[in-house]
Amino acid sequence: MTDIVLECRKLWKVYGKIAAVKDVSLEVREGDIKLIFGPSGSGKSTLARCLAMLTMPTKGDVFLTGECLTKPGVDLNKARAKIGFVFQHIWLFHHRTALGNVELALRHVLKLSKEEARERAMRALREVKMEEWANHYPAQLSGGQQQRVGIARALAKDPKIIILDEPTSALDPELTGEVIDTLRDLAKKGTTMLTISHEMPFAREVATEMIFFDEGTIVERGTPEHFFEHPSSERAKKFLARLIKRTRRE
Amino acid sequence: MEPIEKLLFILAGLPTTLAISILSFLLGMIIGIPLAFVRTYMSRPLQVLVDGYEKVLRGVPEIVTMLFLYFGVGSIPVLGQPFTDPFFAATFALGLRSGANQSQVFRGAIRGIGEEQMLSARSLGLSRLQAIFYVIAPQTFMIATPGLGSEYALLVKDSAYSFILGVIDMMRKADTLRKITYDMVFPYTVTAFLYIVLTFPLATYLDVWGSRKKKQLGL
Numbered sequence: 345m346t347d348i349v350l351e352c353r354k355l356w357k358v359y360g361k362i363a364a365v366k367d368v369s370l371e372v373r374e375g376d377i378k379l380i381f382g383p384s385g386s387g388k389s390t391l392a393r394c395l396a397m398l399t400m401p402t403k404g405d406v407f408l409t410g411e412c413l414t415k416p417g418v419d420l421n422k423a424r425a426k427i428g429f430v431f432q433h434i435w436l437f438h439h440r441t442a443l444g445n446v447e448l449a450l451r452h453v454l455k456l457s458k459e460e461a462r463e464r465a466m467r468a469l470r471e472v473k474m475e476e477w478a479n480h481y482p483a484q485l486s487g488g489q490q491q492r493v494g495i496a497r498a499l500a501k502d503p504k505i506i507i508l509d510e511p512t513s514a515l516d517p518e519l520t521g522e523v524i525d526t527l528r529d530l531a532k533k534g535t536t537m538l539t540i541s542h543e544m545p546f547a548r549e550v551a552t553e554m555i556f557f558d559e560g561t562i563v564e565r566g567t568p569e570h571f572f573e574h575p576s577s578e579r580a581k582k583f584l585a586r587l588i589k590r591t592r593r594e
Numbered sequence: 595m596e597p598i599e600k601l602l603f604i605l606a607g608l609p610t611t612l613a614i615s616i617l618s619f620l621l622g623m624i625i626g627i628p629l630a631f632v633r634t635y636m637s638r639p640l641q642v643l644v645d646g647y648e649k650v651l652r653g654v655p656e657i658v659t660m661l662f663l664y665f666g667v668g669s670i671p672v673l674g675q676p677f678t679d680p681f682f683a684a685t686f687a688l689g690l691r692s693g694a695n696q697s698q699v700f701r702g703a704i705r706g707i708g709e710e711q712m713l714s715a716r717s718l719g720l721s722r723l724q725a726i727f728y729v730i731a732p733q734t735f736m737i738a739t740p741g742l743g744s745e746y747a748l749l750v751k752d753s754a755y756s757f758i759l760g761v762i763d764m765m766r767k768a769d770t771l772r773k774i775t776y777d778m779v780f781p782y783t784v785t786a787f788l789y790i791v792l793t794f795p796l797a798t799y800l801d802v803w804g805s806r807k808k809k810q811l812g813l
Contacts (some may be wrong), residue, residue, distance in 0.1 A: 396717060398713060398716060398717055421716075421719050421720065421721050422719065423719075424716065424717060424718070424719040425718070425719025426719075427717075429717035429718075431710075431713075431714060431717075433710065435710045435711065435713070435714035436714075437711065437714070437715070437729050437733075438711075438733060438811045438812055438813050439732050439733045439736060439811055439813075448715075448718065448720075448728060448729075449718035449719055449720065452720060452724055452728060453718060453719040453720055453724075481810070481811055481812075482811075482812065483810065483811050483812030497718070498717075498718075501718070501719070
């Protein structure tokens with residue numbers, strides 16, 4: 345049981361009268377690549393943010409490498425430093441170069457020396473093949489390049505897990521490829537990942553488990569083979585059929 | 595008096611005018627920045643308090659604030675002592691109002707940056723204060739630069755009110771010049787020109803610099 349990196353138990357997030365996440369339990373083990381998919385507005389992003397404690401869950405518990413994050417008095421900054429988070433809309437810091445974006449947390453959260461932070465940031469940029477663009481500002485980069493910097497920024501801290509919230513869905517279709525390639529590289533290196541994504545070829549190739557999420561809760565979970573060959577729930581079947589049709593059109 | 599002598603006579607007040615403008619600008623910044631962050635990130639009652647401060651300081655004519663500080667606050671024993679100095683009272687009055695103005699300038703800039711940058715910073719493990727310091731504040735300054743330029747220009751102009759308290763600034767020198775030379779045109783024409791020279795180039799430069807920076811960074 346010790347290899348569980350991130351886990352949530354009976355997690356709820358309620359906004360007013362609307363429950364965005366309902367009673368969700370799941371666990372991510374070391375080396376796992378969990379892929380969450382489902383209709384928009386189903387609460388996937390909220391779940392991802394709750395797992396990273398960027399949004400406070402209303403009820404239930406989140407554990408990071410065995411430490412409960414949902415009890416009072418936990419240093420959440422320290423916990424977040426161990427989680428890499430990649431946003432759908434990227435959200436790089438506009439006033440800092442690619443390198444500056446990656447360096448920031450290394451300098452001020454991990455408290456590395458200037459040289460050490462620079463070296464590690466460059467290494468992270470190299471991993472996403474953005475080394476040559478280190479001194480460019482986000483506005484000077486394409487969406488795909490920006491997202492690769494976003495991944496490098498999350499990766500550089502050497503997190504226990506990377507959570508990605510639809511990392512390619514805000515990009516033009518021709519730019520998703522380079523980001524998917526980057527994620528595939530990470531997967532091959534054994535990076536523990538939880539990603540929300542509708543990139544089905546990617547899912548089939550690397551996911552250790554797929555989770556179909558709808559109306560705030562897990563409807564069905566299984567291996568890619570399970571989902572692509574014989575999904576059991578009607579909702580998952582329909583959703584997948586639509587997705588695959590759309591992928592073919594593109 | 596030769597024109598050049600008249601000009602030098604007025605220019606003798608320039609350092610004082612600049613000192614009042616710059617010091618009140620800095621005081622305004624020291625007041626305005628925290629207020630802007632309070633109004634953006636703090637609890638409702640604190641926001642209402644800041645809002646009240648802004649409304650009062652922006653609503654009262656500058657000259658009333660100056661006279662109030664100089665005579666009113668100045669009449670308080672011990673604590674009011676510094677305000678009996680005309681230069682101090684004038685600078686402080688301008689600084690208080692500039693704080694209200696700059697709070698609004700910075701608040702607009704913070705709002706322009708949006709919650710996303712904060713969330714993004716927090717996701718890395720930065721504390722709220724670190725996020726403000728390393729992520730929000732630098733961008734805020736860039737966005738606020740054009741607004742700060744106009745605020746500086748406003749302070750240079752309004753520093754002229756301080757002559758009411760007896761501060762010997764450019765305005766006072768011009769007035770004295772009129773009295774001793776009986777020249778009704780030259781002193782005020784030249785002074786008007788000098789105020790434009792002090793305000794226009796810098797305000798324009800900051801406006802252009804800020805707009806270019808914003809465009810370059812996609813802010």
